[in-house]
């Protein structure tokens with residue numbers, strides 16, 4: 001049986017597999033990202049997987065495909081393969097090479113890690129992002145990378161606050177349900193609010209972003 005059919009049968013044992021399937025590995029994706037498309041006319045399911053998935057154990061890849069299929073067909077379910085997939089993604093950061101850094105971000109990371117995490121968080125890759133006001137910060141699980149927008153370089157208090165948010169992502173990881181991952185959970189938000197002056201910092205952040213936006217439109 002082919003990989004996709006196996007994954008399908010593992011989820012929907014009583015349904016017939018009536019699709020043509022394509023699995024592509026692509027260098028377009030960062031980390032361990034992937035997506036799926038269904039052409040309802042030709043009944044072709046196309047999975048596009050990051051090249052990093054090549055060589056990963058079949059049982060884990062099946063879990064990935066199953067999660068994507070649940071989302072595609074808007075169904076609920078859980079399989080052993082999906083457990084394996086979740087474990088894999090949650091532990092990938094251990095194996096990922098740590099070779100990106102930036103002096104300002106590193107100082108911020110060390111400061112926040114020491115103050116709020118008792119220095120217990122392992123240093124991820126740290127990357128300065130574009131001058132973006134849309135994405136101020138991001139944590140990517142597949143590459144274990146925190147990216148912070150260079151917009152924040154002139155506001156160290158805000159940079160630290162966004163750094164705190166991204167470290168929380170690394171620490172809390174995510175909740176995985178029916179093929180979807182949930183990142184800003186209740187616990188996450190509760191934790192985020194414990195940051196000193198978080199309300200004021202949020203206000204300052206939106207003021208600066210508004211100004212920047214105005215500036216961009218001039």
Ligand SMILES: [Zn+2]
Nearest residue numbers: 165169183184
């Ligand atoms: Zn977030």
